[in-house]
Amino acid sequence: MATYAGGSLHRLSLGSDRGSASESDVEDRRESRLHRARRRFVGTSLLGTACMVAFLGSLCLVLGEEFYQHWVSILALLTLFVLLPLAIAGSVHWAGARQGIADLGEVGKLTRDQIQAAAAGRNALSSELHASESYIGVMYQQIGDSLNQSEQEVLQVIGGLGALNENAADQRQHIAESMANGRDVTRATEERVNGNKEVIAAIETQLQEQNDELRNSFERIESMALEVGALQPLIKVITTIAQQTSLLALNAEIEAARAGSAGRGFAVVAGEVRKLSVATTKAAADIAGKINTTTARVQKEMTDAHAALANYQSGDELSHLIAGLTEMQNEFCRNSNMLLGVVGELDTNYAESVKQLSQALGHIQFQDVMRQRMEHVQAALVDMQAHLQLLGEKPNDPTWDGHLERTFKDILATHLARYRMERQTATHLASTGGGSAKVGSRPDIELF
Amino acid sequence: MTQRVLVVDDSPTMVMSLKTALKMNGFDVDTAGNGQEALSKLKAGAKPNLILTDINMPLMGGMELIGKVRAMPEFRFVPILTLTTEGDSAKRDEGKRMGATGWLVKPVSGDDLVRVIRKVLPGA
Numbered sequence: 074m075a076t077y078a079g080g081s082l083h084r085l086s087l088g089s090d091r092g093s094a095s096e097s098d099v100e101d102r103r104e105s106r107l108h109r110a111r112r113r114f115v116g117t118s119l120l121g122t123a124c125m126v127a128f129l130g131s132l133c134l135v136l137g138e139e140f141y142q143h144w145v146s147i148l149a150l151l152t153l154f155v156l157l158p159l160a161i162a163g164s165v166h167w168a169g170a171r172q173g174i175a176d177l178g179e180v181g182k183l184t185r186d187q188i189q190a191a192a193a194g195r196n197a198l199s200s201e202l203h204a205s206e207s208y209i210g211v212m213y214q215q216i217g218d219s220l221n222q223s224e225q226e227v228l229q230v231i232g233g234l235g236a237l238n239e240n241a242a243d244q245r246q247h248i249a250e251s252m253a254n255g256r257d258v259t260r261a262t263e264e265r266v267n268g269n270k271e272v273i274a275a276i277e278t279q280l281q282e283q284n285d286e287l288r289n290s291f292e293r294i295e296s297m298a299l300e301v302g303a304l305q306p307l308i309k310v311i312t313t314i315a316q317q318t319s320l321l322a323l324n325a326e327i328e329a330a331r332a333g334s335a336g337r338g339f340a341v342v343a344g345e346v347r348k349l350s351v352a353t354t355k356a357a358a359d360i361a362g363k364i365n366t367t368t369a370r371v372q373k374e375m376t377d378a379h380a381a382l383a384n385y386q387s388g389d390e391l392s393h394l395i396a397g398l399t400e401m402q403n404e405f406c407r408n409s410n411m412l413l414g415v416v417g418e419l420d421t422n423y424a425e426s427v428k429q430l431s432q433a434l435g436h437i438q439f440q441d442v443m444r445q446r447m448e449h450v451q452a453a454l455v456d457m458q459a460h461l462q463l464l465g466e467k468p469n470d471p472t473w474d475g476h477l478e479r480t481f482k483d484i485l486a487t488h489l490a491r492y493r494m495e496r497q498t499a500t501h502l503a504s505t506g507g508g509s510a511k512v513g514s515r516p517d518i519e520l521f
Numbered sequence: 522m523t524q525r526v527l528v529v530d531d532s533p534t535m536v537m538s539l540k541t542a543l544k545m546n547g548f549d550v551d552t553a554g555n556g557q558e559a560l561s562k563l564k565a566g567a568k569p570n571l572i573l574t575d576i577n578m579p580l581m582g583g584m585e586l587i588g589k590v591r592a593m594p595e596f597r598f599v600p601i602l603t604l605t606t607e608g609d610s611a612k613r614d615e616g617k618r619m620g621a622t623g624w625l626v627k628p629v630s631g632d633d634l635v636r637v638i639r640k641v642l643p644g645a
Contacts, residue, residue: 224533224534231538232537234541238544430542431542431630432630434541435538435542435634436630437538441532441606444534493606493607493609514610515613517608519623520622520637
């Protein structure tokens with residue numbers, strides 16, 4: 074379309090050049106013919122004057138005679154001085170007129186071609202100006218469609234950014250909730266571990282006390298066993314005494330028997346004493362046996378208890394258990410803190426991403442700025458279209474005197490007054506060479 | 522407490538970008554496509570803590586909206602920020618006379634917008 078428009082203009086321009094050359098040529102020829110006609114007119118006038126002078130002179134000479142008698146002479150003079158010059162001038166002018174008519178015809182012919190060419194050019198120009206309506210209409214629609222398309226795309230981008238942010242916010246919320254739960258679990262675990270540690274410490278203390286008490290008991294039992302064992306010699310003394318008593322009682326019985334009836338009562342006592350010593354010996358043997366049994370059992374129990382006490386040195390295991398629990402608790406706290414750190418970092422990253430998304434959304438406002446500028450361009454196209462239509466009609470208006478009520482310059486001035494943005498004004502003035510506008514004279518953000 | 526902003530603009534991209542940016546920064550957002558719609562919402566009981574309005578809109582522009590909002594006793598002290606492509610001093614002065622709290626020329630970065638809103642909305 075643009076190529077076509079350029080070609081049209083080019084052709085019109087060439088046509089105009091040719092027209093200018095022909096016009097100059099015709100003008101020269103016309104001047105030449107006018108010059109010749111002027112010479113003929115002057116020559117004819119001089120000839121006519123000379124003839125009139127000659128005629129009048131001759132007439133004066135003749136008037137001295139009788140007028141009616143010389144009518145033949147007068148006729149001859151008229152013929153000589155009037156008709157002959159008229160015939161000569163007529164023939165000369167007839168030839169000139171013929172040449173002039175021929176020239177005029179030629180000139181008329183050239184002018185008609187030129188007028189036809191000019192009319193054709195004017196019609197073509199008018200047609201082109203009218204055709205600009207659809208051209209500008211297409212441009213207008215293209216701009217409008219581009220704006221709509223960019224608006225739709227921008228809306229998609231904003232929607233995507235919004236969805237992205239909502240997802241990030243949801244994830245952040247989810248993680249924060251998880252971490253709050255984790256923090257509660259950590260706190261509960263800490264409390265439980267601390268409780269367990271206290272319980273284990275109490276158990277350890279109690280076991281230690283029991284252990285100490287057991288040791289004391291063992292020591293007492295051991296002491297008692299030793300004391301019981303120390304009775305063994307005493308039992309032997311008792312047994313020896315009982316045996317000696319039995320021997321003495323036996324001797325007493327023998328002596329009582331020897332004494333006869335006088336020793337009968339003593340024999341009874343001696344018998345009883347011997348029975349007592351036998352019972353004492355038996356009792357001492359029983360006691361010795363029981364002491365031995367008890368001592369052996371105490372010894373065995375003491376041996377087992379010592380072994381158990383030796384084993385119980387693993388009360389340290391409780392300390393190990395507490396240490397293990399403490400370490401586990403510390404590890405848990407470390408991991409929790411690490412996770413909390415990660416969440417904190419996530420928060421920071423999220424805040425940064427919100428900042429960047431906000432910035433991006435700010436830049437998207439350029440779409441609206443661009444839309445408004447493009448709408449101005451569209452309005453300018455509409456004005457241009459109306460003006461071109463007017464220009465297309467004017468050449469066909471026979472009453473048009475070449476004056477335009479509104480020119481492109483006026484339209485531009487109207488647009489300059491309509492701008493809302495300082496940048497629009499600045500661009501306009503820079504383009505038209507109308508000076509520079511003051512941009513940023515007041516801040517973009519102003520609180521009253 | 523979450524602060525509520527009423528965004529008034531006839532450009533869908535502006536409305537959506539402002540809504541998204543403000544929501545990201547923790548504001549509740551209500552929207553209107555022109556001054557008339559905004560006024561209807563206010564009359565219907567909307568209670569924004571701040572109004573952010575464009576100036577050139579169909580049906581009812583920002584200037585007229587500011588004037589009508591300032592005439593409503595319950596919104597006499599609600600901050601009104603204009604967000605417009607108009608940078609003209611005379612327009613700004615007119616906005617100030619009508620009762621605007623501040624004048625922002627598009628485009629404004631999200632950071633700056635939130636900073637200004639927090640400045641005129643203590644506690645936001």
